[in-house]
Amino acid sequence: MKREDFKDNEYIDQLVEELNATGANVVVGKLDELLNWSISNSLWPLCFGTSCCAIEFMCLGAARYDMARFGFEVARNSPRQADYIMVQGTIVHRMAPVMRRLYEQLAEPKYIIACGGCAVSGGPFKKSYCVVKGVDEILPVDVYVPGCPPRPEAMFYGLMQLQRKIKVQKFFGGVNRKEKIADFFANHPEMEGQM
Amino acid sequence: MFNFGVVTNWINDMLLSVMPQWAATLIECIVIGVILLLLYALLALFYILYERKLCAWFQCRLGPMRVGPWGLLQVFADMFKILIKEIIPLKNTDKFLFGLAPYLVIASSVIMFACLPWGYGLQIIDYNIGILFILAVSSCGVIGILLAGWSSNNKYTLIGAMRSGAQMVSYELSLGLAILTIIVLAGTMNINDLVWAQEDGWFLFKGHVPAFIAFVIYLIAATAETNRGPFDLPEAEHELIAGYHTEYSGIHYGFFYLAEYLNLFVVSGIATLMFLGGWMPLHVPGWEGFNAIMDYIPSVVWFLGKAFFISFVIIWFKWTFPRVRIDQMLAFEWKYLMPFALFNLVLMAVFVALGWHF
């Protein structure tokens, strides 16, 4: 994809600028580039969906949209083998610990896409007594895809934004993640025994 | 046909002229080992792409397109990524066995891979009991799978491993009997001799009806042996998440993934060797011109081409049939396939004794 198609994302432009400003060793930089290329082109999703968005995600995999073109089709059912979770649908209180655990079970480098209004902010169910108002309350989110449900094209756009974001990350400088697992256990000591 | 033995002998002679025997052997072993592993990895990558493309075409899709021309670089991206993925250490597991399992699986598949006759004069090990050796090594893979399922300390992996154990032990019988049928026909277990015995016609054609039946039995049993659909119960995605390798991540999972595809190649290679004449070109008696043209095609191409074709058929199975259930699968093996294979063996013995084969 061309850079011109994506000039709308200030956040990524800023990341690119930062990367250019600090500079990198040639060898490390090239290695970084290779790894980022491979990670961004081999994003294996976790089969995860709670409601309507999951059906649109199935359409994404089906013949017309065919996410296999990008190499995204190797949907893994085990979080340990997946690269990202596309949170499709509402996350409710009962699901929250499960969701959190799924995230912890993903192997690094891992990414989260909040897909659909419910995952972004609670969507139409924001006022409900048991809906998590945006999945970012419990997980660090990389890309938000609004819509109810987002069209497959929008999901592709979100996925490509994730690819762009990965391409400007520094692998040796750490994956973009807001909270380390160690910090998480420090904050939730009761979870440790259950993992 | 070009004999690759000329090249390898030349290299051997050249090395011997500058160094003693032991050093030459050592260097040769190392070189062969490196080439073998590289080839293994490359072939596995090719197979992954092959299957992904094929399955996409079966499903009116395009398959990988964006990474490299026609998605050719897709598998390299996958490989690099899986290399750097985190390997998650688990609590409450047998760490040694958990770590050992993927290596067992991959080792058994590499050793089988090493035994295949690649072309005229291109063969690493030439035993007089080559086929028996391949069968023996292939059974080691199941230990790795059982270990993986057991040591993960997870109910899904355990069920997957138990299914796998039951499945592989059962279908090994039919597989062995199908191969034995051909051995009866050929009268040798030596891989090289097996290939040469098919110079005047492939066993599939030479062996009359029993060889054809053996071929079908072999294909079914081989599909089951490689844990592929419709016999992919051990990892039955929609039942057991990912079966015995549910808890594996990173390159450890990558090993299972590679071994799965390479086993597909290995069983296709053995089918090629046993039924389709190994690297022997297709000869039709009487068509001299045709035969001469066929001889121009290098033997390696013949071998790979036939193996890819058989793999294509096995992949075709997977993307066409629904998955069988564990009880149906075992019933099928023990009630139908195995007795049939036994009967077929007797039939072949009768054919050979009476000289009814070509």
Added chain:
Amino acid sequence: MVNIQEKISKICPSATFEEGQHLLVTVPDKDWYQLAKALKEDADLNFDVLSALVGMDWKDSLGCLYYLTSTKNDWQMLTVKVATEDRQNPMLHSVSDLWKVALFQEREVYDFYGIKFINHPDMRRFFLRNDWVGHPLRKDYDANPELNPIRLTDEADEDKTCSYVEENGKIKKVEGRVFGEDEYVVNFGPQHPSTHGVMRFRTAIDGEVIKKVDVVSGYIHRGIEKLCEDLTYPQTLHFTDRMDYMSAHMNRHCLCMCIEKAMGLEIPRRAQVIRVMMDELMRISSHLLSFGCMTMDLGATTAFFYGFREREQVLDIFDKTCGARMSMNYNVIGGVVADLHPDFVKDVKALCAIMPKRLEEYHKLFTGNIIGQNRTKGVGVLSKEDAINYAITGPSGRASGFACDCRKRHPYAIYNELNFNEVVMTEGDSFARYLLRLKEIEESVKILEQLVDRIPEGEIRAQVPKIIKLPAGRWYQQVEASRGVFGVFIESDGNKNPYRVHFQSPCFNLVGVMDVCCKDHLIADLITIGAALDFVIPDIDR
């Protein structure tokens, strides 16, 4: 009606009656069980289906409304009201041994209102975490988020259950466990590829044989019913598209009809026809998805893609007319929101023309496959009696021989003018359910063909007042959604927002038979049965 009233007063003299949409019988709790038994078993009454069980909070009392249907008696409906004034420790008698469907329904009521059901074998919460504070649908519920923060810990004591047993007039709490100490419990879900969402089954297995299935729901419970109480009627509509997203049009049609019925609104014929056509298109799309998912769950991944290919064609029609592929928000009170796209007729004709060929292809791909047949035939057999007892409607019910098509039994919109067959099979196994869906696609195509050239000109929307207020009262409306009879219950107190809305979803009942169907089958059959019953989780959890 007089007949029923007389009979009931004979059985239960304390009952009072109220005319309405359906006859409403109010009985005190102490007589309720005895009346229920009579209602179900009496040859003349024979109310054998518990269509809906609605928990209610009337502020001065808590209670339930039971919507009963008699399959033998011309699908007549009856409403029974049972209430208790004790708000601290409300208790009613359970009817779960008469109508098995009440097993889960009563747990839902307990979860929402805290009403404990005496003699119910398993009184756990159904949707909410077991450490949840309060009962959210009560009018005096404390919605303070500090009481129920987002907890990132697992629920403790999942296995603990209790029941309230009546002995010599005294009620005793009996603690118990769902699974025995020595049972090997394997957990499926909530994140599992074949539970079609976030359903969770805890299964006790012996080898690979399933001994017991415990359904744990609520992983996508969004509290739609409570949300509706704070919204105006037009605002409540959009939730219906997001419950069973595979029958979005039907669900919304149902809610609109319920409101329209309460308002006494006449719908223009063009709108009626459009609604019916959209319903049938939705049914095709839903059954195609169900075909795809079921084949995929059985391992025939390729069939899934073929089903989705045609589904895209249906979605294109929706996309052009409604402006969205899913969550169309097309029906509104009084009609539909926008007129048909000029391509609509052409597209529908193209779809009708291609479907028979495609169906043949599906049959070739999966139906005739020997492995597919072995996997589905005789798996998860549900008898007709069980189907009625568990109120299993839709394709799953009809596969068991329970002719329950709401389009035939309680015709709505213009269905009584249409010529189509109600497909009924008697095997009751997964294969019958699968085949029945494909046959229903044929029937839907037939309906579309009848209508596509006869869409009348005219208004697409009736005139509706700016502010919609319903008169005080209660209404219950049913439609045939893709997965069964979908019911909407509205109780109004005359305001512009409903006092209580209840959605009676077909999938809720479907998941109730998982235990019955799966017993003594293998793990792989759990997946088959789940796929063949084809429940949509957000529809269960709401």
